[in-house]
Structures are given as structure tokens and as C-alpha cells.
Amino acid sequence: MTETNPDDATETNPGDATETDPDNATTEMNPDDAATSDLEAATETATVTVETANGRHHELTAAVGVSLRDALLAAGISPHGRYARRVNCGGRGLCATCGVRLADPPDPDHWHDDLADRFGYPRLSCQLPVREGMAVRIPDKRVWGGRSEG
Numbered sequence: 366m367t368e369t370n371p372d373d374a375t376e377t378n379p380g381d382a383t384e385t386d387p388d389n390a391t392t393e394m395n396p397d398d399a400a401t402s403d404l405e406a407a408t409e410t411a412t413v414t415v416e417t418a419n420g421r422h423h424e425l426t427a428a429v430g431v432s433l434r435d436a437l438l439a440a441g442i443s444p445h446g447r448y449a450r451r452v453n454c455g456g457r458g459l460c461a462t463c464g465v466r467l468a469d470p471p472d473p474d475h476w477h478d479d480l481a482d483r484f485g486y487p488r489l490s491c492q493l494p495v496r497e498g499m500a501v502r503i504p505d506k507r508v509w510g511g512r513s514e515g
Contacts, residue, residue: 411497415442418505427495432456434463434491437503444490446506456491463490468500 408428413436415423427436434456437444445453449462456463458475464487473479475492482488487504 411495411499413495413499413501415440416500416502417442418503429496430494432491433465433493433495433499433501434489436495437490437501442503444503449506454491458489458492461489462506464488464504464506465490465493466502466504467493468502469498471496 409430410426411429413425413427413433415425415437417423423440423442425436425440425442427433427439434444443450444463444465446462449460453462454460458477461477464481466487470482470488471493473482473488475489477486477489478492480486490501
């Protein structure tokens, strides 16, 4: 059994962060530095070309790396069908209502995207990060079991 001497313990504050450099010297990290670099990375933008189900074309500018779903919604373009605009999973990749077609899709890194790639389904816009030069088509979304007119 090991005994601990309370005089040997050092007090740490959870808000203090330290970083060890290669020379084994400990240096203080400024939390504002990390926030600044994240902000700078978020300011890089990309242009996305969108074709909606009614054939209209839009160009939008969004931060690189933001989910395509969030970028579309911020631009006032819904990737969801009529009913799924209110009832969806909120971008968690569970409901498959935000599917889009990409002109040049990236390699799949989500289970649904792997199946979409394999079987030709639309990709989930909530699981796709915005990148420069994206060309997106939002397919017409219909409710299963709907009746055709005429």
C-alpha cells in the first residue's frame, strides 16, 4: 500500500492549461490562442452550387468544413422534403431526410454514405462537410405511398 504525503501534492486549477515543449520545459498555453486559430480556420469559405428540386440554381458561400445541411439551411434552402422540414433528426445522420446528389462525391465516411455510394442513394447533407467547388442537386422528395394524380 502506498502512502501519499499531502505536502508533496501540488494544486492545479482546471482552467490552467500547460503544454510541454520538446526540451521538456513546461510552458503556459493561452486559451485565447486556440480560439483564435479555430476562428481563423472557420473564416475560410467555399462556393457551393445548388440545384433545387424545382430546377432553380443557387450559389452560396459557406465556411469550409461546416455541414452542408447547416449551410443550406442558413442560406434559406431546405435539403428536406415538405414534411421533414419540421420532423427530422436535426443533423445527426439518423433520419435520412436531408439527402442530396453530388456531382463529385467524396469517399464515404459514414455508414449511410457507404450504402448510398454502393446502391445509388442520395448522400446525407448533414454528414458532408462543405468544400470548395461542391455541386449539389436536391432531389424531389415525395412521401411514400402518395397517390399520383390523373
